Amino acid sequence: MHSNExxxxxxxxxxxxxxxxxxxxxxxxLDPWDERAYxxxxxxxxxxxxxxxIVGMVRQDKDENYIYLDAAVRYPIIQQxxxxxxxx
Numbered sequence: 412m413h414s415n416e417x418x419x420x421x422x423x424x425x426x427x428x429x430x431x432x433x434x435x436x437x438x439x440x441l442d443p444w445d446e447r448a449y450x451x452x453x454x455x456x457x458x459x460x461x462x463x464x465i466v467g468m469v470r471q472d473k474d475e476n477y478i479y480l481d482a483a484v485r486y487p488i489i490q491q492x493x494x495x496x497x498x499x
Contacts, residue, residue: 419485421467424453426480433478444471454484 433443433452449469457464461464463486472479 413473414487417489420488421483421485424482428478430478
């Protein structure tokens, strides 16, 4: 018997973004320093590069000129597993 198992490969994507550009991208968020805003920024970036990754947790750091994002981006990998029937 064969079944498909989906596993996720996780990569960290690092971004250094000028603060002004970041703030212009997340204007729909009341709090631009919320993780959902970070995720939105990364998802928009992935969309522009035709990257179909799934954005997970995003950590940030910033200084007066840049915001630095560390995004966990997941990619599904479908693997065929063979299940052998054990007879008694």
